[in-house]
């Protein structure tokens with residue numbers, strides 16, 4: 001199957017290399033000419049374990065290529081994956097400029113059916129907006145008989161183990177509005193679904209929300225453990241022992257319960273803030289807002305709380 005990926009950042013480049021490794025014919029499109037030129041020369045703009053040899057090997061085998069020529073990219077793939085950036089705006093809302101621009105490019109150049117698959121993290125309802133925009137553009141072009149699907153396929157890779165995560169995803173979330181789109185994306189992910197069923201099919205809006213819910217849940221685990229660490233310090237308990245004690249409960253688990261400076265990275269802060277804005281369209285996001293409170297500077301004065309028996 002031929003696949004085109006818009007965006008050669010962390011998500012797009014790693015996914016492209018891993019799909020090429022599985023035998024797919026992948027073309028990557030980026031608006032950053034400098035980045036594309038460096039990629040063509042085998043110079044990889046990010047460090048991820050295993051990525052450089054994977055990209056170079058698959059380019060060598062002719063299964064992976066890079067271009068700034070959007071028309072070529074749109075001609076190439078039945079599946080058009082949008083993996084461009086979704087940075088936060090000043091008010092915390094998601095800036096969808098790159099997503100809409102990639103979608104518009106596809107609409108301008110498409111000449112046959114395309115399964116447009118949004119891998120970027122986008123607010124609920126974005127796929128519907130993208131579909132409206134594409135329909136409008138192909139109508140203006142006088143090509144309103146062209147058919148397309150817009151699917152949601154959020155990415156859950158972790159920076160630092162991105163290649164490994166893409167090769168062995170723990171789940172593959174597919175949000176679709178048609179059986180045909182589901183079949184196409186099932187074929188795309190079949191190589192990663194051999195051991196056991198990892199594909200979770202749902203409607204588009206649920207898939208879009210799944211990504212935000214996952215990141216908010218992870219940010220909440222870290223924030224909660226930080227609060228527990230401060231409390232442990234105040235009452236003379238050892239948070240490491242508490243961590244072992246609670247992690248052994250399978251309902252809690254050992255992952256993401258290390259206390260530390262607070263959560264960060266390129267996604268958690270922006271995704272929590274985006275989720276707050278969405279929730280506050282209907283009611284105050286009290287609990288999510290708690291996740292954005294600054295962590296007290298360390299070391300901070302510890303006033304030992306009175307303990308029973310003292």
Ligand SMILES: NC(=O)c1ccc[n+]([C@@H]2O[C@H](COP(=O)([O-])OP(=O)(O)OC[C@H]3O[C@@H](n4cnc5c(N)ncnc54)[C@H](O)[C@@H]3O)[C@@H](O)[C@H]2O)c1
Nearest residue numbers: 007008009010011030031032084085086098101102120121
């Ligand atoms: N980085 C992560 O760990 C991670 C994990 C899961 C999900 N995500 C999400 O995936 C998306 C991409 O993240 P990233 O870290 O790869 O972003 P990034 O900023 O590293 O890369 C985005 C790339 O898209 C290119 N681009 C912008 N507009 C374009 C267009 N119209 N056509 C073609 N290319 C275009 C940019 O030049 C850039 O190279 C974001 O929505 C992010 O929230 C990121």
